[in-house]
Amino acid sequence: DQAIENAGLRIGRRTTERSNKDGIIREYTNYRNEIVGITLDDSTMENAFYRPLIKGYRTVLRPGVIANVDFPVAETGSIDGFVYFEDGTPVPRVKLQVLDQEGEVVAQTQTLFDGFFSVEYLFPGTYTVRIDPALKRVSVSPQIVTISEEELFVFDLEFILKEQLSKSESQQSAAQPERDGRIAQISAKSADMGGETEKAAPQSDGTDSVQHPA
Secondary structure, three states: OOOOOOOOOOOOEEEEOOOOOOOOOOOOOOOEEEEEEEEHHHHHOOOEEEEOOOEEEEEOOOOOOOOOOOOOOEOEEEEEEEEEEEEOOOOOOOOEEOOOOOEEEEEEEOOOOOOEEEEEEEEEEEEEEEEOOOOOOOOOOOOOEEEEEOOOEEEEEEEEEEEEEEEHHHHHHOOOOOOOOOEEEEEEEEEEEEEEEEOOOEEEEEOOOOOOOO
């Protein structure tokens, strides 16, 4: 394993000296039989995408006793993309979720004014990116994305927001020339750069809705 130089730890509320060329920190404290949290200080990492595989430790520091802790670190990646209406209009304030292979939500984000979203600090692995299922009356096509040590960054994922009449509304529209009561449907289109993507099965459920601007 490669040692990381100039990294710091947080012991309680204080930051330690930086690690030497061998990745070692020796710190003397005044704690006596106290339970203290020890974490890696992310802000001291020279590579901003390095993240510890272990969140931290809680240990009792005693006089004359050395506490040895290890922090394995891995380089993480990111996923970014856009959410648009079918006519190319960006969709702001849409929530997205990133799920791991166990189906647990590991990250969440929201689109900006231009429909752009970004999720950073993802460890290598396979993830599902989806529109928040709380979005009401929206059919979503999630996308499966693979981040690897060779390809850490996935760019320009696209979710296209389409409009579709519900069954009851389409029956009403057959009797009325006017088109109203339209609901939104989201489909996904992948523009893969720097990672592998594929479509997953559609989903629908939730309580919120997205409106196309007039």
